[in-house]
Amino acid sequence: MKEFIINTDEIANLISSLPADKWDILAPAKDGKSFDYVLSSDKPIINSEAPPSKISFKEYFFPKSETLFYYKREANEISLTEPKFAEKKLLVLAAKPCDAASLPILSKVFNWDYKDEFFNKRVNNSVIIGLSCAYSDESCFCTSVGLDRNNTKGSDIFLTPFNDKQYVLSVVSDKGDSFVKEFLPNLTEFTGTKETKEFIDNKPFDYKKTKDWIAANFENKIWAETGEVCIGCAQCAFVCPTCHCFDIVDENCDLNCGRRIKNWDACQFGVFTKHASGHNPRNSQEKRYRQRVSHKFDYYYEKFGEVLCTGCGRCTRGCPAGIDIGEIVFSISNQ
Amino acid sequence: MPDLIEIAKGLLESKEVSFIIGYTKDRFGRVKPYIAKSVEDANNLMFDHHSIHNLAVYLTRLKIPENGRVGIVAKSCDIKAIIALIQENQIKREQVYIIGMNCSGVVTHSTDEWKKENIQIKCKYCADKAPMLYDAVAGTAEPFEQPDDTQEVLMQKLETMSSAERWDFWAKEFEKCIKCYACRQVCPMCYCEQCLAEKNQPQWITTSPTPAGNFSWNIIKAFHMAGRCVGCHECERACPMGIPLTLLTRKMGMVAGKEFNYRHGMAIDQPTLVGSYNFNDNEDFIK
Amino acid sequence: MNIYKPELVEIKDIIEETPDIRTLRLQFKNPETQKAFAFKAGQFAEYSVFGEGECTFCIASSPTRPEFLECSFKMAGKVTKAMSKLNIGDTMGLRGPYGNHFPIEDMKGKNIVFIAGGIGMAPVRCIIWNVLDLKDQFKDISIIYGARTVADLVYKNELEDWKKMAGVKTVVTVDPGGETPDWNGEVGFVPSIVEKVSPKAENTVAIICGPPIMIKFTMPVLKKLGFKDDDIITTLENRMKCGLGKCGRCNIGSVYVCKDGPVFTYTQMQQLPDEF
Structure with missing residues (x-):
């Protein structure tokens, strides 16, 4: 891995020098008390110690609502048109490792057999600059799902703080390499050693053990105990970097035209699996919560060899009913 | 005790x-x-x-x-x-x-x-x-220093806005909505077995988290709270996107109080505002 | 390629099977697409009414008759209601074929028992015609079909055709109380008719599709007759949106009905968690 030293003013230069008609920049910014990824923010925050944003950046790769095609009826003829795709590239600056890692995880489901070009185009059109993380609270557990503060999974370029004014820039992917050659050609090579903070995992668990337990415990009181407290909203799924369920609906502009859209959807909604006949295989919150945990730690791992979770802890921080998925998995793993 | x-x-x-x-x-x-x-x-x-x-x-x-x-x-x-x-x-x-x-x-x-x-x-x-x-x-109640009502300032500002300005204000806020329905699920007064937002024959509310869908959901939810919201502010607490939802419910509550002298959740034997009819009910304010 | 964009199809014919079930005969607008469209018995598709949305059902016609595609549906939800209002000549969308299929190659040289209830006949009809069109490659064929009432029987003309065919035993039944004065078929629930017909299990594959309650009570009958779990094949349905293994609603445990199914052997079904 090629490594360079980059100064904070060189980062500032990069932001101002990227041609605005060709590049959008997505970076964390502060909104009141909380952080958010903001598009073309004039005050990007490059701070390892910042907490994760309220909501992950998946919206820029898997939008909350996306047009799949337009339909138009003229006389009795129907015509379908493809949506136009933005040509602009996206630079994600200072992505948390637990956000960056979600892209290769999501790529598995969007590319097994049938390839979702909407997701793929957006990922191919982006460059992710990850930033080593120095934050942790009682909701985080990235190390338990095979990641860590300095994990470069999903990043094209990775920054590690070296001192107050400098970062070590590591080139992770070919895309990152081309980006550095094009926009940061004059960096000095780094040959020293990096020091980083150790992550304290409050709820260490073994995800392989968890998977086996879930597979063997489809019926268990843990699902009912959580299901009765869960109020059945989709906060957890929508702030999550890896949740990817969606709905497909038609929206008319008038009687003769409209578009088919893909919208975020979530397994916690009762109507999600309800048949037109009224039959519902997951007809209680208990079953729906079991589905969420099982999908993340058993089904996805079984199918794709990846845990559908990066341990970012957002679902827990925001849960209106105070449910902590990490605690559930921790207790499962320690049974 | x-x-x-x-x-x-x-x-x-x-x-x-x-x-x-x-x-x-x-x-x-x-x-x-x-x-x-x-x-x-x-x-x-x-x-x-x-x-x-x-x-x-x-x-x-x-x-x-x-x-x-x-x-x-x-x-x-x-x-x-x-x-x-x-x-x-x-x-x-x-x-x-x-x-x-x-x-x-x-x-x-x-x-x-x-x-x-x-x-x-x-x-x-x-x-x-x-x-x-x-x-x-x-339990024991301890005296505490009362918080500032930062919301009231915003409420007053909204009152002075033209309807076009208010529209813009809410368009910007509702733009954030991701349709997670945490506001509905956390609300003690949202107990319908099947929410209007889940009915599709006919499709009353556009399900997409688009400007049209977000407006229809948030406005209809607010209307359903008229004279029914008890002011617990749980919707706003649950909203992951920070939409100031209680500005709407509080305004509804103020109207119910001013026009009908009604406050919900005060006495178990009191007929509800929307469930009772009084010939002298004021309707001049409805435009 | 946009995997969510359907091909356009034209409705060539509409058959009113029952008061609430219809069959649409569809043809691709583009003859090249029609020629290239290859599927296997048991696969399903996503059908669009533009402006209303998509819904999922099996292809009910046989791959041996490639000039048309047929689907049969019950008017239940938003899209099926909209479909029921379409006329001959109208345009719809179709994506597919998706999912796995009946193991027709492995069924060759064997006796086949088809058991269906209500609209569950649609996927079975597809494989019935497929087998009948290649009849010399199979042994004895039995068809046991039941519906609630005489009016609820689908493919009524074809049931008559099958009855007349040599080497095909066709038994049609209606639930007690569902018969008409001139009904000359059986009266009784499917499980008891299966027991009465008592097909032999040796060198036989049973294909069964119908309401869960019918499947539940027919399985013990088939077991009693000596059918092995691997030789009982069914097709499941679940709410679907994408049909592509992505949208996340049709899974039963780690099995995606849209990709790993919809066709399962009874052995496989027993390994699934009880959530369907």
Whole structure:
């Protein structure tokens, strides 16, 4: 891995020098008390110690609502048109490792057999600059799902703080390499050693053990105990970097035209699996919560060899009913 | 005064209630809703200024046995929701054993200190900090410095805006909505078995989190709260996107108060605003 | 390629099977697409009514008759209601074929028992015609079909055709109380008719599709007759949106009905968690 030293003013230069008609920049910014990824923010925050944003950046790769095609009826003829795709590239600056890692995880489901070009185009059109993380609270557990503060999974370029004014820039992917050659050609090579903070995992668990337990415990009181407290909203799924369920609906502009859209959807909604006949295989919150945990730690791992979770802890921080998925998995793993 | 755990133990031991909806602390000290089903479970119950969740939501989410009774730990603002549910015939008075808590104001996050800046605005207007309907009372209310009503400033600003400016204000706020329906799920007054937003024959509300879909959902939800919102502010707390939803419900409440002299959730035998008709009801303000 | 964009199809014919079930005969607008469209019995597709949305059902016609595609549906939800209002000549959308299929190659040289209830006949009809069109490659064929009432029987003309075919035993039944004065078929629930017909299990594959309650009570009958779990094949349905293994609603445990199914052997079904 090629490594360079980059100064904070060189980062500032990069932001101002990227041609605005060709590049959008997505970076964390502060909104009141909380952080958010903001598009073309004039005050990007490059701070390892910042907490994760309220909501992950998946919206820029898997939008909350996306047009799949337009339909138009003229006389009795129907015509379908493809949506136009933005040509602009996206630079994600200072992505948390637990956000960056979600892209290769999501790529598995969007590319097994049938390839979702909407997701793929957006990922191919982006460059992710990850930033080593120095934050942790009682909701985080990235190390338990095979990641860590300095994990470069999903990043094209990775920054590690070296001192107050400098970062070590590591080139992770070919895309990152081309980006550095094009926009940061004059960096000095780094040959020293990096020091980083150790992550304290409050709820260490073994995800392989968890998977086996879930597979063997489809019926268990843990699902009912959580299901009765869960109020059945989709906060957890929508702030999550890896949740990817969606709905497909038609929206008319008038009687003769409209578009088919893909919208975020979530397994916690009762109507999600309800048949037109009224039959519902997951007809209680208990079953729906079991589905969420099982999908993340058993089904996805079984199918794709990846845990559908990066341990970012957002679902827990925001849960209106105070449910902590990490605690559930921790207790499962320690049974 | 007997404390919460003692009361709870007694109720569960005598089987007077089948379970108690209350609060507990996890091992990191974070307060969360908890269902106590046994005398041992009762030891885990607690109440403090982090007990922000309005547990009345569980009265319609959980199955209460037809002739059974459940216990609920409730602060004054939550009791209003319980009264409202009784007024709207969703539960019967005898189905709930209310353990009313003397409350000293609540704060939003587990990490928030109990101090003026963090105490919820709704606590400022909680005229009756002592429970108003209860079967037992526990806890001690401590005096606290009242929070500033930062929302009132915004409310007044909205009043002075033209309708086009107000539209722009809400368009910007609703743009954030991701249709997670946390506002609906956390609301004790949103108990419909099938929400209007889930009906598609006909499609009343556009399901997409697009400008059209977000406007129709948030406005219709607000209208359904007219004369029904008890002001617990749970919708705004639950919203992951920080939409100031209580600006709408508070405005609705003000209109109900001004035009009909009505406040929901005050007395179990009072007919509801939308469920009763008075020939002299003012309708001049409806344009 | 946009995997969510359907091909356009034209409705060539509409058959009113029952008061609430219809069959649409569809043809691709583009003859090249029609020629290239290859599927196997048991696969399903996503059908669009533009402006209303998409819904999922099996292809009910046989791959041996490639000039048309047929689907049969019950008017239940938003899209099926909209479909029922379409006329001959109208345009719809179609994506597919998706999912796995009946193991027709492995069924060759064997006796086949088809058991269907209600609209569950649609996927079975597809494989019935497929087998009948290649009849010399199979042994004895039995078809046992039941519906609630005489009016609820689908493919009524074809049931008559099958009855007349040599080497095909066709038994049609209606639930007690569902018969008409001139009904000359059986009266009784499917499981008891299966027991009465008592097909031999040796060298036989049973294909069964119908309401869960019918499947539940027919399985013990088939077991009693000596059918092995691997030789009982069914097709499941679940709510679907994408049909592509992405949208997340049709899974039963780690099995995606849209990709790993919809066709399962009874052995496989027993390994699934009880959530369908």
